[in-house]
Amino acid sequence: MSKAGAMDLATGLGGKMDKSDVLSAVDKYEKYHVCYGGDEEERRANYSDMVNKYYDLATSFYEFGWGESFHFAHRWKGESLRESIKRHEHFLALQLGLKPGHKVLDVGCGIGGPLREIARFSSASVTGLNNNEYQITRGKELNRIAGVDKTCGFVKADFMKMPFSDNTFDAVYAIEATCHAPDAYGCYKEIYRVLKPGQYFAAYEWCMTDSFDPNNETHQKIKAEIEIGDGLPDIRLTGQCIEALKQAGFEVIWEKDFAAEAPVPWYLPLDKTHFSLSSFRLTAIGRLITKNMVKALEYVGLAPKGSLRVQDFLEKAAEGLVEGGRKDIFTPMYFFLARKPLSENQ
Known part of the structure; x- marks a missing residue:
């Protein structure tokens, strides 16, 4: 069960950082990005600090509006957002062939929504890797509530330097995280x-996507809005991901952009022209209510100073995501299945 109330949102704002430090953290985070004079090289060099600040600042907003699984999903007509998110996770488990007894790694696990769903669906044991202390604290509590804390856990570490021995896991997955x-x-x-x-x-x-034109100012603006609103050093092209997989030694079994032919646009929950009672907090009216609520909480001192600015850059991200989807220049669900050969010579 996710936190739902206004007071829970206010309590979580700023994550593990001291509430008096939130405003300066917002300042520093914003300055990493193009909109505020930052550049890609600085974001790459300081990615750990940038991403940690982002999730300390944004996690409560995500959980308040989106639930426990912070990702989009390929969605069928007549299917609710929540149903599509669960199916999106089940599909991943099926592609990996997960079975009881398998030891699985979730790279960049957030607060563990997918981890818990995949563990219950497959009866595998899942370890969530995350470098954000606040998200791990929330995830452990939610694991306990869900009753999966005996078979699932979290490790705090950077996914560029994992604290695991070679050849440890039976399967690895990542959902909108290794970006x-x-x-x-x-x-x-x-x-x-x-x-x-x-x-x-x-x-x-x-x-x-291949439709992205780096010389198009509108395309660059959309890309920059997504980067600042989602804590990204840069957004790669689909082909760059496949090339990196092959360079790392993987055999790519198959790949597909599930956004390209989704019956329901993946960005619909964030589209201000769309209204839904089941995902009301994501609608234009719901987001306006949240913004005014955060403004009031910050004004009376229940939410730390800078909280409204976090809401603002998340709004900017939503606008960039919707425009990126409409113009078909961005996808949040470029899927691939890759295999590690049995031997280096295979």
Whole structure:
């Protein structure tokens, strides 16, 4: 069960950082990004600090509006957002062939919504890797409530330097998480190292599509809005992900952009022209109510100063995501299934 009330949102704002430090953290986070004079190289060099600040600042907003699984989903007509998110996770488990007794790694697990769903669906044991202390604290509590704390857990670490031995896991997956990596090859190489030979890695990646034109100012503006609103050092092209996988040693079994032919647009929950009672907090009216609520909480001192600015850059992200989807220049669900060969010579 996710936190739902206004007071719970206020309590979580700022994550583990001291509430008096939130405003300065917002200042520093914003300055990493193009909109505020930052550049890609600085974001890459300081990706760990940037991403940690982002999730300390944004996690409560995500959980308040989105639930426990912070990702989009391929969605069928007549299917609710919640149903599509669960199916999106089940599909991943099926592609990996997860079974009872399998030891699985979730790379960049957030507060563990997918981890818990996949563990219950497959009866596998799942370890969530995350470098944000606040998200791990929330995840542990939610694991306990869900009753999966005996078979599932969390490890606090950077996915560019995993604290696991070679050939540890029976399967690895990542859901809209490795886009935070400053270097796709370095991240995939670490995943390759900890995965057992002959086993599979599957992911949904955030990517710019082949329709993205780097010389188009509108396209660049959309990309910059997504980067600042979602804590990203850069957004890679789909082809760059595949090339990085191959360089890391993986055999790519198949790949597909599930956003390209989704019956219901993936960005619909964030589209201000769309209204839904089942995901009311994501609608234009719901987001306006949340913004005014945060403004009031900050004014009376229940939410730390800077909270409204976090709401603002998340709004900017939503606008960028919707426009990126409409123009078909961005996808949050570029899927691939890759296999680690049984031997280096295979």
